Amino acid sequence: MRVRTVLLALAVPVTVLLAVGLGSVPLAPGAVWRGLIDAGAPSAVIVRDLRLPRVLLAFLVGGGLGISGAALQALVRNPLADPYLLGLSGGAGLGAVAAIAFRAGSPWAVPIAAFVGAVGAVALVYRLAVVSGRRLDPRVLLLAGVVVGAFAAAVMSAIIVLSDAPTLRNALLWLLGGFGGASWQALGIFALYAVIPVALLFRSARSLDLLALGEETAEYLGADAERTKRLVYVTTSLLTAASVATCGIIGFVGLVVPHGCRLAWSPLHRRLLPATFVTGGVFLVLADTLARSVLPPLELPVGVVTALVGVPLFAILLRRTLA
Amino acid sequence: MILSARSLTVRYPGAPRQALDGVTFDAVPGQLLAITGPNGSGKTTLLRALMGLIRPESGTALVGDRTVETWGREALARVVGVVPQREETVFPLRVREMVMLGRYARLGPVAAAGAADREAVARALARCDATELADRRVDELSGGEWQRVRVARAIAQEPRVLILDEPTASLDVRHEMELFELVRELVDDGLTGIVITHELNLAARFADRMLLLDQGRVVRAGTPVEVLDREVLGRVFRWPVAITTWNGTVPQVMPLRQSERGDSRTE
Numbered sequence: 001m002r003v004r005t006v007l008l009a010l011a012v013p014v015t016v017l018l019a020v021g022l023g024s025v026p027l028a029p030g031a032v033w034r035g036l037i038d039a040g041a042p043s044a045v046i047v048r049d050l051r052l053p054r055v056l057l058a059f060l061v062g063g064g065l066g067i068s069g070a071a072l073q074a075l076v077r078n079p080l081a082d083p084y085l086l087g088l089s090g091g092a093g094l095g096a097v098a099a100i101a102f103r104a105g106s107p108w109a110v111p112i113a114a115f116v117g118a119v120g121a122v123a124l125v126y127r128l129a130v131v132s133g134r135r136l137d138p139r140v141l142l143l144a145g146v147v148v149g150a151f152a153a154a155v156m157s158a159i160i161v162l163s164d165a166p167t168l169r170n171a172l173l174w175l176l177g178g179f180g181g182a183s184w185q186a187l188g189i190f191a192l193y194a195v196i197p198v199a200l201l202f203r204s205a206r207s208l209d210l211l212a213l214g215e216e217t218a219e220y221l222g223a224d225a226e227r228t229k230r231l232v233y234v235t236t237s238l239l240t241a242a243s244v245a246t247c248g249i250i251g252f253v254g255l256v257v258p259h260g261c262r263l264a265w266s267p268l269h270r271r272l273l274p275a276t277f278v279t280g281g282v283f284l285v286l287a288d289t290l291a292r293s294v295l296p297p298l299e300l301p302v303g304v305v306t307a308l309v310g311v312p313l314f315a316i317l318l319r320r321t322l323a
Numbered sequence: 324m325i326l327s328a329r330s331l332t333v334r335y336p337g338a339p340r341q342a343l344d345g346v347t348f349d350a351v352p353g354q355l356l357a358i359t360g361p362n363g364s365g366k367t368t369l370l371r372a373l374m375g376l377i378r379p380e381s382g383t384a385l386v387g388d389r390t391v392e393t394w395g396r397e398a399l400a401r402v403v404g405v406v407p408q409r410e411e412t413v414f415p416l417r418v419r420e421m422v423m424l425g426r427y428a429r430l431g432p433v434a435a436a437g438a439a440d441r442e443a444v445a446r447a448l449a450r451c452d453a454t455e456l457a458d459r460r461v462d463e464l465s466g467g468e469w470q471r472v473r474v475a476r477a478i479a480q481e482p483r484v485l486i487l488d489e490p491t492a493s494l495d496v497r498h499e500m501e502l503f504e505l506v507r508e509l510v511d512d513g514l515t516g517i518v519i520t521h522e523l524n525l526a527a528r529f530a531d532r533m534l535l536l537d538q539g540r541v542v543r544a545g546t547p548v549e550v551l552d553r554e555v556l557g558r559v560f561r562w563p564v565a566i567t568t569w570n571g572t573v574p575q576v577m578p579l580r581q582s583e584r585g586d587s588r589t590e
Contacts, residue, residue, distance in 0.1 A: 077413045203433060209424055217410040219376055221480070222400030222428030267414035 004264065008278055012059075015282045019055045019289040020047055024296035054182035057190060058288040058302075059281035061179075061243040062253055064194050066280020067273050068236040069254025070261070071201050074208040074269065075232045076138040079262075082254035083240035086145035089251075090152030091121020092244035093175055097156045100171045101163045110174060114248075117152070118241035124148050126233065138229070176301030177248035179288050186246055193242035197235035198277070204228055205269035212267070250303045252310030253280050260317055326350040326373060326403070326484050326515065330382035333365075333372050333539075342368040344539040345382065350484065355507060355516040357526035357547075360536030361560055366519045367408065369536070370488055374405060386484075400428035404477030406470075408488040415462035418472050422447055422457075425479030447478035451505060467498030474505060485509060486517040491525070503529045523576045527551055528569070535559060548574055 020035075021027045027035070027043050035047030065083060072081045083089075095117020099109045128144035129137060160171055207228040210218035215225040243250070257280040258272070265275045287305040294300060327350065333343040343365045350356045358366050371377045373384045375391035384391040386399065404425070416424075425447065426440045448454045451471045456464065464472060470490055477485055487506065491499040499522070507529050510516040520526055526533055527547035535543040535550050537559040543550045551574040553566045563584050565577045 074414070077411050079413065206427055206430070206433075210427060212411070212414050213424070214407075214410045216371075216376065216407050219396055220374065220400065220403075220405035220407060221424060221476075222397040224396050262414060266420070267416055268420055 008275065008282075011282050012278060015285050016055055016059070019058075019285045020051045022289050022293045023051060024292070026293075049184075053184045053187045054179045054288070055285055057182045057187045057246065058179050058285045060187070060190055060194060061247055061250070062257075062284025062287075063277035063281040064198065064239040064243055065250065065253040065284070066257040066261075066276040067198065067201055068239045070258035070269070070272055070276045071208060071232045072236050072254070073258055074212040075229060076142050077212055077214065078142070079259055080255070081142065082251075083236060084249070084251060084254070085142060085149070086237070086240070087121045087125045087148035087152065088118050088145075088237065088240045088244060089249050090149035090156070091124075092118035092241065093249060094152040094156045094159075095120070096174050096248070097159050097171045100174060101159050101167050103167070112245070115241055115245040118237070118244055121148050121152060122237040122241070141233070173301065174248050175303075177250040177303035178291070178299065178301050179247050180299060181247075190242055190246050194239055197238045200231060200235050202273055204231055205273050208232070208269040208273075209267075248301075248303065250284070250306055252306045252314070253284055256310045256314045256317070257283055259314070263317065325352060325385070325387065326517070327385045328369070328373060328382065329385065331369070331372055331379050331384055332381045333368055333377055334380050341380070341539050343372060343379070346536070346539070346541055347382075348534055348541060348544055350515055350517050351532065352515050353510065353513060354531040355510045355518065355529060356532050356534060357530035358517060358519045358534045358536065359521065359523060359526055360542075364536040364559075365539040366536055367488055368539075370405070370407075370486060370519060374399065374403065374486075397428040400480055400482075402482055403484045403486065404480040404482035406473045406477050406485075406487045406490060408492070410473075412462050415460045417457070418453065418459050418461060418464070419444060419448070419457040421461050421472060422453075422476045422479050425476040428480060443481060444475075444479050447475040450478055450509070451475040452501075465498075467494055467501065470494065470498070470502055471505070474502070478509070482514070484515040484517070486519075488519045489521065490518065491520065491522060499525065523551065523556075527574050527576075548572075551576055 017029060017032055021029060021032045025046060027046065031043040032047055034041040035043035038044060039048070069082045072083060072086070073079050075081070092114040095113035095115070096110050099113035125141065125144045125148050128148070129141040160168055163171070207223045210221050210223040211225060211228050218225045258276050261272055261275045261279055265271045284302070284306070287309060288302045291300040291302045291305045328346050328348055331343050331346040332341055334341045346365070346369060358369065360366055368377065372379050373391065375384065375394065386394055386403065391399070422444045423436060423440065426436060426443060430436060430440060445454070448457055451474050453468070453471045453475050456468055456472060461469065461472065474487070474490070485506070491502050494502065503525050506516055506518060518526070518530070530547060532545060533547050533550040534541060535555070542559055543552065543555055551566060553564060556564045556576060563579045565579055567575045567577055569575045
C-alpha cells in the first residue's frame with residue numbers, strides 16, 4: 001500500500017519532466033530545468049509557453065475524467081459506466097461540429113458550442129431520467145444517456161456528410177481530441193471549472209461507498225442517496241463538459257483508469273478517488289506526450305492514443321480479473 | 324427505543340389497492356418481534372415506511388417519540404440498524420471495510436476512522452462470530468457468512484433497534500438456526516429486534532411477539548400462540564394448515580398435503 005502510494009507520487013514529477021522534455025524539439029532534463037527557473041534561458045519559451053501549460057492541462061483533464069468515471073460507476077453500480085455514456089460526448093460533439101460546419105468565426109466558438117451542446121445533452125438526459133416526478137433512476141439515466149448520445153451522433157454524422165472536405169477534416173480532428181490549443185488561459189479556465197466539482201466529489205467519497213451498495217442500503221446506513229446522486233450527476237457533468245470543451249472527445253480515461261485503480265488500490269472511494277485523479281492525470285499526460293512525439297512534427301489525436309493504449313490495457317485487466 | 328406505526332397507510336402510484344392499510348403496532352423495547360405474512364402482504368413496504376423511505380398516504384411512523392420524517396438519515400442510522408433483503412456487491416470490499424461502512428453515521432462524510440471505530444468494528448465482528456472473515460472479500464463468502472457480515476455491519480452502527488428483512492432466505496438449516504440464535508442473543512443483550520420472515524416455526528420459537536400481515540392489514544398481533552391460529556393462517560395463506568405443539572408450549576405450523584385435508588386429528 002505505502003509503496004504504491006510513493007510510486008504514484010513519484011510518477012507525477014517524473015511524468016511532467018519527461019512530458020515537458022519530449023516533443024518535436026527534444027530537451028534534455030537540464031534544459032527543461034533551466035527553462036523552468038530562468039525566464040531568459042533559450043528553452044524558456046518552449047518550456048513555459050508551450051509545453052508546461054499543455055502538460056498541466058492534460059493532467060487536470062485526465063484527473064477530472066478519471067474521477068468522473070469512478071463516481072459515475074458508483075452511481076449506476078456498473079463498472080462499464082463512464083462520462084461519455086451519459087450522452088455528453090454526443091451533445092458536445094454535435095455542438096462543436098455544428099460550429100465548425102457553419103464556420104463560426106472566432107476560435108472560441110467551437111469550445112463554447114461544445115459546452116452548450118454538452119449542457120443541453122445533460123439537461124435532456126436528466127429530464128428523461130427523473131422518472132415519476134422526483135427520483136433519479138440510475139438505470140434509466142444510463143439508458144437516457146445512450147439514447148441522447150445516439151441521437152446527437154446521428155445528427156452530427158448528417159452534418160459531417162453534408163459538409164465540404166476542409167470542414168470534414170476539421171470536424172473529425174476536433175472530435176478525436178487534442179491539447180494542441182493548450183495555453184495558460186485554457187488551463188486557468190479549466191481549473192476554474194474543475195476545482196469545485198473535484199472538491200465536492202472528494203468530499204462525498206464515503207457516501208459513494210454506500211451508494212455503490214444500492215440506494216436502500218445506503219439510506220439505512222445513513223446516507224442521503226438522492227442528494228448524493230444529484231451531486232455526482234451535476235459535478236461529473238460539469239467536469240466532462242469542461243474537458244470536452246477544452247480538448248475534444250477523449251475516451252477510455254474515465255473507463256480504464258478507475259477500473260485499474262479499483263484493482264490496484266481499493267474500491268473504497270476515499271482511496272480510489274485520489275488514486276484515480278493522479279493516475280488519470282499521469283495517463284493522459286503520457287498519452288499526449290506519445291501523441292506529439294511519435295511522428296514529429298505531426299501529432300496524433302490524443303483520443304486515438306488513449307484508445308490504442310487503453311483498449312489493450314483494459315483487455316489485460318479484464319482477463320486478470322476474471323482469471 | 325420504541326418503533327411504532329399508527330394507522331400507517333401507503334399506496335404506490337398507480338396501484339389498485341393500498342400496499343399498507345391502516346397498520347398499527349408497537350415494537351416493544353427489548354423484545355423480538357417477528358413480522359410475517361404471504362408474499363405481497365406488505366412486510367417490506369412496512370419496513371420502508373417505518374424507516375421513512377416511503378411517504379405514507381396517511382398515518383405516522385414513530386421512532387422514539389418523533390415521527391420518522393423528522394429524523395435525518397444519519398441520526399436514524401445511529402438508532403436503527405437495518406439488514407435489507409438484497410444489496411449489491413459490484414465492487415467487492417474486504418469484510419472489515421464492509422463492516423466499517425456501518426460507522427458512516429457516526430463518522431460523517433470527512434473524518435477518518437479512529438480507534439473507537441476500529442474497536443466497534445472488531446466488537447461487531449466478534450459478536451457475529453465473523454472475526455476470522457475480516458480479511459476475506461465479500462464476494463467470496465458463503466450465503467451464511469455474508470448474512471453474518473451484514474448483521475455485523477448493522478451492529479457496528481451501535482443501534483438500539485435491529486431490523487432484518489428475510490435474513491434466512493436461501494440459508495440451510497444450520498445457518499438459518501445460527502442466524503436466529505444470533506438475533507435472539509442480541510435481543511437478550513438489550514437490543515429491540517424486528518425480523519421479517521416466512522419461517523413461521525422459527526418465529527414461533529425465537530420471537531416474543533408476532534405480527535401477521537395480509538393485503539396490507541394487520542390480521543393478528545400478539546404472542547406466537549395468539550397469532551398462529553389454524554383457521555386464520557389457513558385463510559391468510561390460502562392453504563390449509565395444522566397446528567402442532569413443540570415442547571408442550573410452542574405452536575408449530577404444519578401445512579397440509581391435499582390428501583391430508585379433512586384430517587382433523589390435530590387440535
